[in-house]
Amino acid sequence: MSIRNNACFSMLVIGIVLYSAMSNLAWANNDLGGQAYYQSENNHGGDDRHHENFNNRRHTQVGKFGYGLDLSNFNELDSMPTDDNYAEVVLEDSILGSVYIEQGSSIAGNKAKVVQSDSVGSEAGIWQYGGDNTALITQTGKFNKAYIAQYGYGNKAWINQAGYNNTAAIIQYGYGSSLSINQTGSNNQAIIVDNGGSNYGISQNGNDYVAIVGGYGINVYVTQN
Secondary structure (H helix, E strand, O other), rough: OHHHHHHHHHHHHHHHHHHHHHHOOOEEHHHOOOOOEOEEEEEEEEEEOOOEEEHHHOOOOOOOOOOOOOOHHHHHHOOOOOOEEEEEEEOOOOOOEEEEEEEEEOOOOOOOEEEEEEEOOOOOEEEEEEEEEEEEEEEOOOOOEEEEOOOOOOEEEEEEEEOOOEEEEEOOOOOEEEEEEEEEEEEEEEEEEEEOOOOEEEEEEEOOOEEEEEEEEOOOEEEEE
16 A cells, blocks of 8 residues: 655646556536436447437436435545545555645645455545545455545535446535445446536446546436446
8 A cells, every 4th residue: 555645646646547548438518407418338339429418317316415325334434524635544354556645735624534345455635635535445356446536615525336347536626516326347438527516426337438528516326227
């Protein structure tokens, strides 16, 4: 396990994640009015993308941040009082993993926590540059990668991974977004880049690709199976 403080490294990691996933990922943005472009393993046609309303998809549901997860784990971190920034790493029966945490803002109130349990070769990174942000990454399984970068204020993010070879990234700008990614199974990829005021979660259970990039004020829940 290692903890690094390197802004250039963080930008490189996030850039690589986004670039490597671009050709496979589904897309959605705030201009779609509750709709999304998506592309999944079961409907994978090169550059072709499909456009439907979330509620019309057979395997799609709508809900709030943390849907399908036990929010008590996140709420415990979020409610922790601190006059400064707070960071915690918990390793339980985990080997060959890496953890990167950077809190580069002079503004207090940032809270970051990574938990790797029964994990092999997983990687987690959290970068916080604003204030009053909360980020949690929980990982079990093998070779999972999760990254959270928070540049605004009052944002919440949680990535939970339980499986094999999953990749997830949440990047938050602006104010007051609550975003979650829950990945089970194997070979999932999910990217969220948000500009503030959103509240939603993404849940994947195997061999799926999704991205929501450049949105703001989005309130949806996406599940794929």
